[in-house]
Amino acid sequence: xxxxxxxxxxxxxxxxxAVSISILIIVLSPGDPALIMLTGFLQQGxxxxxxxxxxxxxxxxxxxxxxxxxxxxxxxxxxxxNLGVSITYRIPVAQxxxxxxxxxxxxxxxxxxxxxxxGVLIGIALAYYxxxxxxxxxxxxxxxxxxxxxxxxxxxxxxxxxxARWQLLPYMGPYSNDxxxxxxxxxxxxxxxxxxxxxxxxxxxxxxxxxxxxxxxASAILKEDFITYAKARGLPSSRILWTYITRNSILPxxxxxxxxxxxxxxxxxxxxxxxxxxxxxxxxxxxxxxRDYPVMIGVYVILITAIxxxxxxxxxxxxxxxxxxxxxxx
Amino acid sequence: MSEKSRNLAKQxxxxxxxxxxxxxxxxSLVVLLVYxxxxxxxxxxxxxxxxxxxxxxxxxxxxxxxxDFPWYILGTEYTGRPLLLTIIYGIPKTLAVAFLSAxxxxxxxxxxxxxxxxxxxxxxxxxSLAINVALTIPTxxxxxxxxxxxxxxxxxxxxxxxxxxxxxxxASLARAVRAQTIALKRREFIDVAKTIGYGSWKIMFDExxxxxxxxxxxxxxxxxxGAIYGYTGLAFLGLMPMTPxxxxxxxxxAIRGGGALYSDKAILALWSPIITIVLLQYAxxxxxxxMEDIFNPALRTYLQGEEM
Numbered sequence: 001x002x003x004x005x006x007x008x009x010x011x012x013x014x015x016x017x018a019v020s021i022s023i024l025i026i027v028l029s030p031g032d033p034a035l036i037m038l039t040g041f042l043q044q045g046x047x048x049x050x051x052x053x054x055x056x057x058x059x060x061x062x063x064x065x066x067x068x069x070x071x072x073x074x075x076x077x078x079x080x081x082n083l084g085v086s087i088t089y090r091i092p093v094a095q096x097x098x099x100x101x102x103x104x105x106x107x108x109x110x111x112x113x114x115x116x117x118x119g120v121l122i123g124i125a126l127a128y129y130x131x132x133x134x135x136x137x138x139x140x141x142x143x144x145x146x147x148x149x150x151x152x153x154x155x156x157x158x159x160x161x162x163x164a165r166w167q168l169l170p171y172m173g174p175y176s177n178d179x180x181x182x183x184x185x186x187x188x189x190x191x192x193x194x195x196x197x198x199x200x201x202x203x204x205x206x207x208x209x210x211x212x213x214x215x216x217x218a219s220a221i222l223k224e225d226f227i228t229y230a231k232a233r234g235l236p237s238s239r240i241l242w243t244y245i246t247r248n249s250i251l252p253x254x255x256x257x258x259x260x261x262x263x264x265x266x267x268x269x270x271x272x273x274x275x276x277x278x279x280x281x282x283x284x285x286x287x288x289x290x291r292d293y294p295v296m297i298g299v300y301v302i303l304i305t306a307i308x309x310x311x312x313x314x315x316x317x318x319x320x321x322x323x324x325x326x327x328x329x330x
Numbered sequence: 331m332s333e334k335s336r337n338l339a340k341q342x343x344x345x346x347x348x349x350x351x352x353x354x355x356x357x358s359l360v361v362l363l364v365y366x367x368x369x370x371x372x373x374x375x376x377x378x379x380x381x382x383x384x385x386x387x388x389x390x391x392x393x394x395x396x397x398d399f400p401w402y403i404l405g406t407e408y409t410g411r412p413l414l415l416t417i418i419y420g421i422p423k424t425l426a427v428a429f430l431s432a433x434x435x436x437x438x439x440x441x442x443x444x445x446x447x448x449x450x451x452x453x454x455x456x457x458s459l460a461i462n463v464a465l466t467i468p469t470x471x472x473x474x475x476x477x478x479x480x481x482x483x484x485x486x487x488x489x490x491x492x493x494x495x496x497x498x499x500x501a502s503l504a505r506a507v508r509a510q511t512i513a514l515k516r517r518e519f520i521d522v523a524k525t526i527g528y529g530s531w532k533i534m535f536d537e538x539x540x541x542x543x544x545x546x547x548x549x550x551x552x553x554x555x556g557a558i559y560g561y562t563g564l565a566f567l568g569l570m571p572m573t574p575x576x577x578x579x580x581x582x583x584a585i586r587g588g589g590a591l592y593s594d595k596a597i598l599a600l601w602s603p604i605i606t607i608v609l610l611q612y613a614x615x616x617x618x619x620x621m622e623d624i625f626n627p628a629l630r631t632y633l634q635g636e637e638m
Contacts, residue, residue, distance in 0.1 A: 014462055014463050015465055015466070017459070017463040018466045020465075021463065022467060022472060022475075025476070025497075026475060026476075026479065026571040029476060029479060029480065030480060030481055030484060031476075031478075031479035031480045031481055032479070033479055034481065052577070064448075091411070096465050117554055143355070144612065144615060144616065145608075145612065146353075148608055148612035148615050149611070150559050150562070150563055150607065150608075150609050150611070152563050152566055153581070153604055153607065154610065156566070156585060156604075157583060157604065159585075159628075160585060160590050160591055164591040165592075178524055201596060208611055218464070247605050252530075262468055263468075265468075266468045266470055266471055268469075269470075269474065269567070270566070270567065272564065273567070284474070287476075288474060288478045288567065288571070289567070289568055291356070293479070293480065296475060296478065297475070300471060300472075300475055303468075303471060304467060307466050307468065308466050311466065325469075
């Protein structure tokens, strides 16, 4: 358990530094949001003292104080759950974020599990049927093409064609208007149906990395002596495939789950806004367009927190799956 | 000297062998070459200047025509300018941002990884901490915030954009270079170099770096892919200056302003920039993969052994 505690403390330190450095970069850059907001208020004819107080109320720090005091004050706000007030919605940023979080958790974890499962299956198939050149060539070509399509482009194309033009799948909003949100079967079915297209985009653009990684691992393992020995012992090939090859191929790239999680989380900025879904990504995208700085920085900090938690979770579960990780230096 | 040139010839022969084996790779190289030539043609001024903005529905998204051949063969875009011309004007700027950003990413990543891995001790502890913190900050996320808050005159600066798009992108390369440096440090030739009296800097940036050159070259290409993703993707969100020569802005306008949702009027304006981006990314990813093959020692010995 000592090992888990050390991991947690290390993550906390990384989170603190990442948030601090980001805040300092934002505050020290030529576009300090507090100053931009102050200029905006002054242009509206608001007296200077009142404008300074308004900026402080919205974003949590005043444009007049030195950089270290802005940083400390904002960090204190983050720790106490006070992220300022949204300029466009006029409600606390923390409340906006709390409403958005469940949607993003659902979208990202749904896409992540599908990506990993399908990616592993395709990767194992690529390695197992490697003698079938036509199969390997065609699958590899398709994967490379999807690897080269940015996820926001695939989202735009699916939105325009599968959604708006051909009307094959829902392409706007998280559920249809005729269901009542809550824990009923109709609502859940409607949400899953509406998230089909966005999830397809997420999964199709993130599968190649997993498939290529797993297939490289599995190809190496297939050449190992213990596979030959297992075959010689007459073990059924399904057992060799799942217990011997698949499990050993996943272990070395298990940590990639955290990387894919981060990648999908960042992807929500484009995908949630494209398909008009609620969530952290669309909140960031819409408030960026409206220059709503308190919300932007608040969502940014929450996303960093989610990434640190995702990495910690991956590390801890990996330690339980593979005890060797617990004694290693990392 | 002759030993060196013979080695070089051998390496070139190997590179040629890998290229000739794969038609996709050959295709990718031709594609990249076309983009580079197009960029040079624009930079050297062989392309007519962009005509002025023409407002009004009648000028937007006109169908293809043979007027001023070949510039109007894709019709016009949302500002009434010829689409083909705006796409070609996007090439030098996109390539410049991508290449500069890749240079910064790879330069910083390699230097930090090498120093952390080779020097070790407290320096390694501090640099490793910096790498781990940077790894938790996704580049496009911080880049998005910075692109929004930076004043407009900085947002159009190629160097600033390149810096923003590589702000924490160097971290994963730094981690990999550090691990490889630690492994290489234990090899005998480093001890030999030390005994001869080579300084730390010479060993790091000459002896150790030489072994990682193909890996670093591969990362240079992959960093270009990442920078193009960020540059066009942030423009698609409407956060970059709305210049007509950004492919992300062109796709954004085709969907939001061109009615691509309901009609085929802007179909060329939607698909031309999409194909331009995907083709470039596809070519770069294939070239990076080939470099990985050159880097992969097993495959290299296999190909060299076949030659003998």
